[in-house]
Amino acid sequence: MSPTKTLRTERSARESADTGRRFTRSASLLDSTVTSNDVFHRWFAEQRVRNRFEVNRIPFKELRGWQFHPDTGNLGHTSGRFFTVEGLRVETNWGHHPSWAQPIINQPEIGILGIVVKEFDGVLHCLMQAKMEPGNLNTIQLSPTVQATRSNFTGVHGGRGITFIEYFRDPERGRVLVDSLQSEQASWFLRKRNRNMIVEVTEEVPPHEDFVWLSLGQIHQLLSRDNIVNMDARTVLSCIPFDAPNGPARWGSAGPFREGLVRSMSADQGSLHSAGEILSWLTDLKTRHSLVQRSVPLQEVEHWHVSADVIGHETGKYFTIIAADVQAPNREVSSWTQPLLAPVECGRVAMIVRRIDGVLHLLLRARLEAGVLNVAELGPTVQCLPGNFRGLPEEQRPPYLDLVLGAEPEQLRYDVVQSEEGGRFYHAENRYQIIEVGEEFELEELPGFRWMTANQMTLLLAHSNYLNIQARSLLAGLHTIW
Template identity: 50%
Template sequence: MVNGTRTGGHGTRSGGNEPCTGGDGPRAGANGPRTSANRAGTDAGFDAWFAERARVNEQRVETIPFSALSGWDFDPATGDLRHHTGRFFSVRGLHVRPAGPGGPPGWSQPIIDQPEIGVLGILARTFDGVRHFLLQAKAEPGNINGVQLSPTVQATRSNYTRVHRGGSVRYLEHFTDRRGRVLVDVLQSEQGSWFLRKRNRNMVVEVDDDPPVHDDFRWFTLDEIRALLHRDNLVNMDARTVLSCLPPEHPADEHGALHSLTEVTGWFTEAKTRCEMTAEVVPLTGITGWRRTPTEIASEDGGRFRVIAVDVTAPHREVPAWTQPMLAPCAQGLAALLYRTIGGVPHFLVQAQAQEGCLDKLEIGPTVTRVPGEHGGLPADMRSPFRDVLDSLSPDRIRYDRVQSEEGGRFFAAETRYVIAELDEDFPTEVPSRFCWATPGQLKELLRHSHYVNIEARTLVACAEALA
């Protein structure tokens, strides 16, 4: 058990019972953090403010036995790990057949079931003719470094309806009451290998008034935020997904695109009709290949991920102390987007990616992914054939290479290495049927709608825009 483990500032976790580690390649990319002429993104004023918020919002996170959880228990009939209110989330079992009935036997796993829809909202306001966005320095128990930049509002329905009997969520009324001009309002999925059909409401609302700004909040221009995306583990997953959904600065022009938007959506629809994967919720006691001990639920092969319990002390949160289960990945993830210029127009190589927890079986994902928790027994036609291409690229082809944290409220020390790399112009345009070339403008158009672009690809869209 980790005793007295603290998170905060830019430190890392310490203790004897860390999540198992691993991963792909270096933590930092070939390109260093970009500089920015904009003040808040890179100057000492931002760093001093952020360090102070990390100090003030320091939290203590300890791993504990399941028996020490308060308000959580294993259901005697199913073994599912639930909160006594029936709210928040639960840990259930899932049985997956990658090729449907009659195909390979598939696998079983735990999965987080959080059916309620939360709010991820960023407040916008124009100062001196430049649009700014209000971000929050927020501590989450699973964050690798304690505090990260999050949306103005990042709250589950259970939290903002105060099931926990804690404090209210600042600025929530701008999103629930739609106080202002709505720039973005779309349901988007989250990690399909760890969540069961999870969705959150991604919103950006622009206001004309000047709301009071709490010390944990700060206005940023879009350029400043994009500069910060060139730092590891700073802009959190929830902020990245909302930013990816912002309307494009310039309307998409399909002139020069290899495929029309209609053809891209047709390709994706066809892929969904061909996907035979089935995922059935089963009792947690009924999953095979996993063992439960007093302190964890872990796969018998020692890989993938674990379910653990933590005790959190965070004096400046709506609730100053609580316990909860968390999913702890056993390796660093990888998500890579390859692109090339076709007819003078950049095109991303995307895939129709099946994930067991997706509401509609699959969504559009990056060219290459390795998700901790993704079952190693996937059929060959569900694995990316472009991993070797990525590994063979010279460093001068790597345009973005950073490690970013995944959602720290449910995942413990979860990181993904995000890579954007440029292919030679003679790279074949003919690709396997599960893949398709799409322009940045076409992906932005699809992001106006739900259940098209998955969470890893949305992060890469936000990072690609930081390269402009």
């Protein structure tokens, strides 16, 4: 390696280590003089009452600008943009179901999910937005500085521009600290990805009544509460490369679990498998298994039926497609209609964790989902709608589901209900749990499962299509408890 390349590599390593320390310092600040916790909660409560938001279900015939295609039955926008609800046929040699067909959301464009950060008094703060989404249970949740599809930020909707989008479309205005393409819910989206970014700025950022500066420590406290921090914020937060903390516990008492978590965050601590072994294992799974995805007309998807106001499965399982009329005065467009995907129940998403030689390990499962980009991604130990598996024989139920459903309170390290993407999904919630097990839990891995450290998960997030959105949400939750 030439001297110039050596210097660049050394400088890059120093900058990366410095970035991790700065993020960890921000996470250690639990209150801030920039925006105190009291001020935030008053501001957030005011946001929920200041604007009048209404979301009402309507029959499909009342959709404006949307229509069922006469030849295919696909539900799409007359502009040809935004997204379509269409049929997908899946064939695979993975699992108990070699083929099936279902409706799926096809949105073939890469959006931007971005957080602007800036130092105040030597500590990084995140510029967060109180954003209304039609599918949110509580309408407004804390979102990134920007969450926008290409159709949005190129103005297809004909409304106002996206506030602060310039920091992400012209990242040279700041320093890019995080930048990776990550997937969304592959059971409901066809190969959907977003660019997850964190951009540091030094210039003065104009104030805006819908935005607030918070430390990562303040955001972590909010991540421990139900339905406050939205999915788009959680996925960006999960990509942060924290340094392992070397100070006292932020809350509660230090103990073996926290010690194991801190060691799990450290690159030089012992892991059951090396990063190379994990990547080779996942590559082998993708090589040995096939996934054929074929778009088909929605009207040809068997066992799914269209009525005046719902598209649903004949068993009542899985999800439905509905239509909604939305009134939102502070959005780029103040009134619109759109389809939304509505799951039939609250899901369960859980990560089993265990200390192995004093290092906390997380049990991940390689998952094939209908709309995944490349055969499989790593997901949580358990990820499902429990009702879909009620009454099925043991071999067709997700491994460890009964353990998760019967977990004792003293095993729960994280237990929060979180909303999924409110721009496309209606009242979609999952109960996210991190469940610690002891030495009685076998280390031997079932097919498709691997033990990993928090540091290994973070390293994978520097790249695309390794961890699914549910695993990323749980990683963001894990970082709230050190």
